[in-house]
Amino acid sequence: MARMHTRRRGSSGSDRPTADEPPEWSDVDSDAIEDRVVELAEQGHDPSQIGMKLRDEGVTGTPIPDVKLATGKKVGEILAENDASPALPxxxxxxxxxxxxxxxxxxxxxxxxxxxxxxxxxxxxxxxxxxxxxxxxxxxxxxxxxxxxxxxxxx
CATH class of the missing domain: 1.10.287 (Helix Hairpins)
Incomplete structure (x- = not known):
């Protein structure tokens, strides 16, 4: 896709591998993930930062490679359900x-x-x-x- 305010083309990047279910080594309960997402939001983290923290730190030491695969919901949906979504996108x-x-x-x-x-x-x-x-x-x-x-x- 082209860039908005220049005549240059956009830069392409790599795609995430397709997966239908979370990996076996990441066997964290979805309720624990949702609690951690809400906790991180209350600490003032943005949804993208929450995803990176879960990827790097995880819940109880086990990393979460993809929140949507593990819980069936996106980070934004979890925040909206728990009334923790930010005021501005x-x-x-x-x-x-x-x-x-x-x-x-x-x-x-x-x-x-x-x-x-x-x-x-x-x-x-x-x-x-x-x-x-x-x-x-x-x-x-x-x-x-x-x-x-x-x-x-x-x-």
Whole structure:
């Protein structure tokens, strides 16, 4: 797939091997996995960080290579069931953080035209994602501005 704001093609990566069931060496109970997911979310970890922590640390020392194979549910579904899902979707939050950092940088360095362009591109991506999530994940009247993003990220 092509990149959004350049004429270059995207970079391809390797695919995860297909599997229908978890490996035999990872025999952790699905309830224990769900409890660990909720515990990590309460500690302030994002869903992608939770997946990496379960892959690396696991539950009681046994790594979990794939949460969906082990439990039948994705990390986001587990968080939604236990009312532990984040207020903003992770991709939108990360882009807002990047836009706020870029805005502060451009304010201090007015002649940095490359980062002015990067700020325009990032804010364009944020607005596009806000349109995508509006109504389902975020408030229907939500509109992106720097002030709103800075306030949301302070919380």
């Amino acid at each position: 992770e991709d939108l939050r990360n882009l807002m953080e990047q836009a706020v950092r870029l805005r502060e940088h451009v304010r201090e360095n007015g002649q940095d035209y490359q980062n002015k362009r990067a700020l325009q591109n990032t804010e364009s991506k944020v607005r596009r994602l806000v349109d995508y999530y509006r109504g389902d994940e975020i408030d229907p009247e939500f509109t992106y501005t720097y002030e709103v993003a800075a306030d949301l990220l302070e919380e």
